[in-house]
Amino acid sequence: MFPFFYDPTFILLIPALLLAMYAQAKVNSTFQRYLRVPASSGVSGAQAARLLLDRNNLHHVPVEITRHHLGDHYDPRQKVLRLSPEVYHGRSLAALGVAAHETGHALQHAQAYIPLNIRNAIFPVASFGSSLAFPLFFVGLIFQTGFLMDLGIILFTAAVLFQVITLPVEFNASSRALYLLESAGFLSRGAEVQGARKVLSAAALTYLAATAMAVMQLLRLLVLRGSRD
Numbered sequence: 183m184f185p186f187f188y189d190p191t192f193i194l195l196i197p198a199l200l201l202a203m204y205a206q207a208k209v210n211s212t213f214q215r216y217l218r219v220p221a222s223s224g225v226s227g228a229q230a231a232r233l234l235l236d237r238n239n240l241h242h243v244p245v246e247i248t249r250h251h252l253g254d255h256y257d258p259r260q261k262v263l264r265l266s267p268e269v270y271h272g273r274s275l276a277a278l279g280v281a282a283h284e285t286g287h288a289l290q291h292a293q294a295y296i297p298l299n300i301r302n303a304i305f306p307v308a309s310f311g312s313s314l315a316f317p318l319f320f321v322g323l324i325f326q327t328g329f330l331m332d333l334g335i336i337l338f339t340a341a342v343l344f345q346v347i348t349l350p351v352e353f354n355a356s357s358r359a360l361y362l363l364e365s366a367g368f369l370s371r372g373a374e375v376q377g378a379r380k381v382l383s384a385a386a387l388t389y390l391a392a393t394a395m396a397v398m399q400l401l402r403l404l405v406l407r408g409s410r411d
Contacts, residue, residue, distance in 0.1 A: 191402045198395040205384075205391040212384035213252070216276035216377050217268060223368045227269040227281035234285045234362050235263070243288050245270075254280050256287035258302060263288055275369070279378035282363045283385070286355035297350045308344035311337030319403055323410065331407050335400070342400050345393040352389050356382040 225233070231245045248254070248264040256263050263284050269277045290298045315338035322330025360379060363369040369378055 189406075191405045194398050194402045194405070195395070198391065198398045201394055202388075202391040205387040209252075209384040209388050212381055213276050213280075216279070216381050217272060217274045219275045219377055220273055221275055221278050221368065221374060222370055223278075224273055225278070225368055226271055226273050227265055227277035228271070230278050230363070230366075230368050231263055231265065231281040231285050234282060234366060235288060237366065238289055238292070240288055240292055254284050256284045256291070258287075258291045258298075261288075261291070275374055275377040276381045278363055278368055279359060279381040280385075282359035282368075282378075283355050283382055285362060286358035287351075289358060290351065290355060295351070295354065297347055297354070301344060301347045301351055304340060304344055304347070307340045311339075312341040315341065315403075319406075323406060326410065328407075328410070331403075331410065335403050335407060338396075338400055338403060342393075342396045345389075345396040348389055349393060352386055356386060 228245050228247070235241070235243050235245070243261050243263055246262055246264045247270045248266055251266055251268070254265050254269050265281055265284065269280045271277075287298070289295075315334045317334075318330050318337065319334025322328065322332075322334060359382060360369075360375060363378060364371065364375055369375050
């Protein structure tokens with residue numbers, strides 16, 4: 183057992199932290215690079231999203247603008263697709279790639295894509311668990327209360343499961359995006375498709391980093407719990 187103020191388990195997080203830093207830098211640089219590369223089709227992200235939604239009978243899903251940088255998302259509760267200004271108005275490979283990715287999530291929702299349904303189902307528990315897991319665990323660690331430590335681990339496991347199930351959801355949305363863009367003629371084969379793929383691959387790396395961090399955090403809690411037995 184080691185003193186509370188000295189926590190050597192933090193070293194477990196270093197690889198995941200480095201991956202997260204690299205992923206964030208990669209997505210920012212890749213997005214900015216292809217934000218300056220115009221698509222030959224000349225359509226904006228908002229136009230592409232609207233046309234792709236309509237082609238798939240999702241006329242009821244509005245496309246709105248959000249003021250948050252890289253805040254693009256599909257809201258399954260309100261059934262709204264929201265795009266950041268650079269994607270909404272942009273006519274670049276990056277803008278089209280991101281807009282089509284979020285459209286892919288709307289299609290997943292409409293088609294009851296199983297991994298998305300699972301993720302949506304566990305979201306409340308995962309959100310609750312991620313906010314309370316660490317306070318409960320470390321209160322239990324300080325006061326040597328095994329029950330609180332175990333409860334914290336259980337709650338955080340739900341958060342880890344959410345991150346794991348997010349991976350196939352995001353990868354599938356990206357695959358759909360490239361197919362949608364190419365089949366609709368918004369991207370030409372070759373360099374344009376490859377550019378959009380690089381943007382989406384960089385974004386996927388951030389989800390991998392988040393999952394790695396969550397898994398290593400869980401491992402850290404298990405090691406700390408074992409040290410108190």
